[in-house]
Amino acid sequence: MKKTAFAVILSAVFSSGCTVRVADMTVGSTKNYNLNSAQFVKGSRVTGEDNIPVVLFPLGVPNLKTAMDKAIEKDKCAVGLSDVVISQLNHAFLFGTYGARVEGNLIIDASQPGCTSRFQGAYTPPVQLTAPVAQAVQPSASKEQRLAELAGTPGLSYEEYQRRYKLIMGIQ
Structure with missing residues (x-):
């Protein structure tokens, strides 16, 4: 024991x-x-x-x-x-x-x-383009075409979408 x-x-x-x-x-x-x-x-x-x-x-x-x-x-x-x-x-x-x-x-x-x-949900900081540079990138595309391309771009944050929309529309 x-x-x-x-x-x-x-x-x-x-x-x-x-x-x-x-x-x-x-x-x-x-x-x-x-x-x-x-x-x-x-x-x-x-x-x-x-x-x-x-x-x-x-x-x-x-x-x-x-x-x-x-x-x-x-x-x-x-x-x-x-x-x-x-x-x-x-x-x-x-x-x-x-x-x-x-x-x-x-x-x-x-x-x-x-x-x-x-990581698709990660915040990506916006790319800063001035209006003349953005227009030089796609000079021949109409506003409607550029808006359609913007709507079809996946993974954009709300802020980046708004920034690009204002750039296309000429709103500063």
């Missing part, structure tokens, strides 16, 4: 662990990106971890940057995380792992090369 109780207690000690919530952040990133992009899209919830082995003592130091990079790099268009939760993991007594976990929603920048077509 004593041997069984000792085995149960010993297995509980070796299999137990602890995860401690260290920080909550609204936005976090380890990447350089343009804050004025205006083409950010909220992505899926992801998790990144950096763990090190423990054999009597830790064999290294877990790195939060590595954990955050692993989470962000789950999507090639992601530049950061929102609603971030940082946790410290300790699943070791004499043997096991010790680490850091970063969890958050991806912040995806649709303005990056190769990312625009994936």
